[in-house]
Amino acid sequence: xxxxxxxxxxxxxxxxxxxxxxxxxxxxxxxxxxxxxxxxxxxxxxxxxxxxxxxxxxxxxxxxxxxxxxxxxxxxxxxxxxxxxxxxxxxxxxxxxxxxxxxxxxxxxxxxxxxxxxxxxxxxxxxxxxxxxxxxxxxxxxxxxxxxxxxxxxxxxxxxxxxxxxxxxxxxxxxxxxxxxxxxxxxxxxxxxxxxxxxxxxxxxxxxxxxxxxxxxxxxxxxxxxxxxxxxxxxxxxxxxxxxxxxxxxxxxxxxxxxxxxxxxxxxxxxxxxxxxxxxxxxxxxxxxxxxxxxxxxxxxxxxxxxxxxxxxxxxxxxxxxxxxxxxxxxxxxxxxxx
Amino acid sequence: xxxxxxxxxxxxxxxxxxxxxxxxxxxxxxxxxxxxxxxxxxxxxxxxxxxxxxxxxxxxxxxxxxxxxxxxxxxxxxxxxxxxxxxxxxxxxxxxxxxxxxxxxxxxxxxxxxxxxxxxxxxxxxxxxxxxxxxxxxxxxxxxxxxxxxxxxxxxxxxxxxxxxxxxxxxxxxxxxxxxxxxxxxxxxxxxxxxxxxxxxxxxxxxxxxxxxxxxxxxxxxxxxxxxxxxxxxxxxxxxxxxxxxxxxxxxxxxxxxxxxxxxxxxxxxxxxxxxxxxxxxxxxxxxxxxxxxxxxxxxxxxxxxxxxxxxxxxxxxxxxxxxxxxxxxxxxxxxxxx
DNA sequence: TTGTAAGCGTTATCAC
DNA sequence: GTGATAACGCTTACAA
Numbered sequence: 001x002x003x004x005x006x007x008x009x010x011x012x013x014x015x016x017x018x019x020x021x022x023x024x025x026x027x028x029x030x031x032x033x034x035x036x037x038x039x040x041x042x043x044x045x046x047x048x049x050x051x052x053x054x055x056x057x058x059x060x061x062x063x064x065x066x067x068x069x070x071x072x073x074x075x076x077x078x079x080x081x082x083x084x085x086x087x088x089x090x091x092x093x094x095x096x097x098x099x100x101x102x103x104x105x106x107x108x109x110x111x112x113x114x115x116x117x118x119x120x121x122x123x124x125x126x127x128x129x130x131x132x133x134x135x136x137x138x139x140x141x142x143x144x145x146x147x148x149x150x151x152x153x154x155x156x157x158x159x160x161x162x163x164x165x166x167x168x169x170x171x172x173x174x175x176x177x178x179x180x181x182x183x184x185x186x187x188x189x190x191x192x193x194x195x196x197x198x199x200x201x202x203x204x205x206x207x208x209x210x211x212x213x214x215x216x217x218x219x220x221x222x223x224x225x226x227x228x229x230x231x232x233x234x235x236x237x238x239x240x241x242x243x244x245x246x247x248x249x250x251x252x253x254x255x256x257x258x259x260x261x262x263x264x265x266x267x268x269x270x271x272x273x274x275x276x277x278x279x280x281x282x283x284x285x286x287x288x289x290x291x292x293x294x295x296x297x298x299x300x301x302x303x304x305x306x307x308x309x310x311x312x313x314x315x316x317x318x319x320x321x322x323x324x325x326x327x328x329x330x331x332x333x334x335x336x337x338x339x
Numbered sequence: 340x341x342x343x344x345x346x347x348x349x350x351x352x353x354x355x356x357x358x359x360x361x362x363x364x365x366x367x368x369x370x371x372x373x374x375x376x377x378x379x380x381x382x383x384x385x386x387x388x389x390x391x392x393x394x395x396x397x398x399x400x401x402x403x404x405x406x407x408x409x410x411x412x413x414x415x416x417x418x419x420x421x422x423x424x425x426x427x428x429x430x431x432x433x434x435x436x437x438x439x440x441x442x443x444x445x446x447x448x449x450x451x452x453x454x455x456x457x458x459x460x461x462x463x464x465x466x467x468x469x470x471x472x473x474x475x476x477x478x479x480x481x482x483x484x485x486x487x488x489x490x491x492x493x494x495x496x497x498x499x500x501x502x503x504x505x506x507x508x509x510x511x512x513x514x515x516x517x518x519x520x521x522x523x524x525x526x527x528x529x530x531x532x533x534x535x536x537x538x539x540x541x542x543x544x545x546x547x548x549x550x551x552x553x554x555x556x557x558x559x560x561x562x563x564x565x566x567x568x569x570x571x572x573x574x575x576x577x578x579x580x581x582x583x584x585x586x587x588x589x590x591x592x593x594x595x596x597x598x599x600x601x602x603x604x605x606x607x608x609x610x611x612x613x614x615x616x617x618x619x620x621x622x623x624x625x626x627x628x629x630x631x632x633x634x635x636x637x638x639x640x641x642x643x644x645x646x647x648x649x650x651x652x653x654x655x656x657x658x659x660x661x662x663x664x665x666x667x668x669x670x671x672x673x674x675x676x677x678x
Numbered sequence: 679t680t681g682t683a684a685g686c687g688t689t690a691t692c693a694c
Numbered sequence: 695g696t697g698a699t700a701a702c703g704c705t706t707a708c709a710a
Binding site: 005050052053054055057058063065072073074075076079080082083086090095096097098099100115119141253257280283284285 | 393394412419422425435458592596619622624
Binding site for chain 4: 017018019020021024031032033036055057058059060061
C-alpha cells in the first residue's frame with residue numbers, strides 16, 4: 001500500500017463514470033451536472049484524493065510554482081520580503097521555490113540558465129547582476145519576471161522602495177541637526193538602488209549648499225564589516241567627517257561599532273543614519289536613525305503583480321515605488337543622552 | 340516562437356535517431372555509445388534544450404523538489420538553517436519549496452494536508468504541532484520526512500542541537516559567576532526542545548544544590564516582547580531573581596531592555612544568558628552571553644539525511660544531535676565594565 | 679547499441 | 695452532460 005496514490009481513474013472506476021467527467025467535476029467546469037459533481041467530490045474526499053501536479057502541469061503547461069531568486073535570506077529585509085511573497089502565493093495556491101545567489105552574478109546566471117523553466121510559471125528576482133542577458137532569455141521564453149528591491153533598466157515590472165527620496169530625507173535630516181561634514185558609505189557602484197541613494201545624498205547636499213567631497217563617498221560591500229572598515233578609512237583622512245549616511249543599517253552599525261572603539265560620541269559628536277529599519281535599530285545603543293522600507297509590502301505587491309502577469313499574457317509592465325519613512329532615533333540627535 | 344520549448348523529440352528528429360536514445364544519452368546511461376552521446380549532448384547544447392521536470396517527474400514518480408515547513412524565516416536561526424539546506428539541495432539538483440506555518444499548528448496541518456505530495460520527494464520540517472497525525476499520514480504515503488530543530492517522539496530522522504547540555508552549561512556558568520537566584524524564561528510547555536532546555540536548567544540547579552523555585556519558571560511566547568513582560572512579572576515577586584537564563588536570545592534581549600528601564604546593571608548585578616548566538620548578541624550593550632547553535636550545519640545535515648532517505652527507501656531513521664557551545668560575553672560577567 | 683511502444687495522471691478535443 | 699481518445703515530454707520495458 002506504500003506510495004499508492006489515488007488518481008482520478010480510481011474515482012471514475014468506483015463511480016462508474018469516465019475520467020473526463022471526474023476531471024470536469026473536480027475542476028468545477030460548467031458542463032457537468034450538479035449531481036455528478038457532488039458525487040465526485042464526495043468520493044474524492046472519501047478516498048483522500050490529491051491531484052498530481054506533475055500531470056496537471058504537463059498537460060496544461062503550468063505548474064503553480066513561482067521562483068524567487070535573491071542574494072540572501074539571512075537578513076531582516078529579504079526574509080520579510082519573502083514572508084510577504086509567501087503570504088500571497090499561499091493564498092492563491094502557488095508554491096514558492098527559493099534560489100540563493102549569494103550576491104554572486106555568476107551564480108545568478110548559472111541558476112537562471114539551469115532553471116527548470118518548465119517548472120516555473122513566473123519568477124521574482126532581486127538581481128545582483130550588472131547585465132541582463134540571462135533575464136532576457138527567460139523573458140523571451142514567455143516566462144513572466146517581476147523585479148523587486150534591486151532594479152534595472154529592463155522593460156519589466158518592478159517593485160521597489162523610493163531610494164532617492166529616502167536618501168534625500170536622511171541626508172537633509174543630518175544637515176538639519178547641524179552636521180555638515182557628511183560622508184556616505186555604500187555598496188558597489190553598479191547597483192541602481194545604490195546609485196539612487198547616492199543621488200539622494202548628493203542632491204540633498206547640493207540643495208543645502210554643502211560642498212561635495214568625492215573622497216567621502218566610499219563604495220565597498222554591504223556587510224557590517226565593510227561599515228567598520230569604511231569608517232576607519234574615512235577617519236584616516238586629514239579632514240574628517242562628522243556624520244555618515246550609510247546605504248543600509250548593517251553598514252551603519254558596523255560604523256557605529258568602530259566609532260565606539262575610537263571613543264567618538266555617537267549622536268552628540270557624530271551623526272549616523274542607516275537605511276532599512278531593521279529591528280536591530282532599536283536594540284543597539286544608541287538607537288539608530290534610519291529610513292524604513294516596507295519589506296513585507298514589497299513582497300506582497302511583487303507577488304500580486306507576478307500573478308497578474310501569469311494570468312494575463314500581455315499585461316503591460318508596471319513599476320511600483322513604495323515610499324520610505326525617515327525614523328529619527330538617537331544616533332542622529334545632538335541632544336541625545338548617551339548612556 | 341513564444342513559449343516554444345525544445346524537447347527531446349526535436350533533438351531526435353534533427354539527429355535522425357529515436358527519442359529513447361536521446362533520453363538515454365542525456366541521462367548518461369551505460370547502454371548508449373559514446374559517439375551518439377557526444378552528438379546528442381552537442382545538439383542539446385546547440386538547441387538550448389532544457390528538460391521538462393513535470394514530464395520527468397510524471398514518468399519517474401519523482402520531482403527533485405523537497406519541501407521545507409517551518410514557523411518563520413525572519414530570524415537568524417531559521418534563515419541560516421534554510422541557507423544550509425539550500426546549499427546541499429542546490430548541489431544535488433533539488434529545488435526547495437518553502438512553506439511557513441507562522442507557528443500555528445492549525446496552519447501546519449492545513450499545509451500538510453493540502454500538500455501537493457506528488458510534487459515533493461521529501462520534507463524537512465520544524466514542527467510547531469503537539470500531535471503528529473498529519474506527519475504520520477505523509478510518512479505513511481512513503482514520503483521521507485526529516486525533522487530539524489524542534490523534535491518530537493516519532494520514529495523518524497531528526498537533526499537538532501543539544502538543548503539539554505547547552506542549558507545545563509548556561510545555568511552552571513551563571514552559578515559559577517556567583518548568581519544564585521536564577522530564573523528561567525521560556526516558551527510554551529508542549530515543545531520538546533523547550534522541555535530539554537528547562538531540564539538542563541533544573542538539573543544544573545540541582546547539581547549545585549540550589550533550590551528550585553517554580554515561580555521563577557515563566558512559560559510564555561518566544562518573542563522579544565515576551566522577554567520584557569516575563570522580566571517585569573518576575574520582578575513583581577517579593578523575592579526577586581538576580582539572573583535569568585532565557586530560552587533564546589530574543590527573549591534575553593527583551594529582558595535586557597526591561598532591565599535597563601529598571602536601571603539594573605546587567606552583568607554586574609544581574610546575569611543574563613540566552614540561547615542561539617544570534618549575531619545581535621555582539622551588537623547590543625552589554626554583549627550577550629549565549630549558547631551557540633550550528634544553524635547552518637543543522638540545515639546541511641538535515642538535507643543530506645533527507646536526500647539519503649529519498650535515495651534509499653528503507654534507510655533506518657537516525658537522530659543527529661549537534662553540540663552547542665557556551666559563548667561567554669559581558670551580560671553574565673560580574674567583572675564586566677559596562678559603558 | 680538502438681528503436682518501438684506503453685505508460686505516468688491530467689486536460690482538451692472531439693463525438694455522441 | 696458525458697465518454698472516448700489524443701496529447702503533454704519523458705522514461706522504460708521489450709524487441710530488434
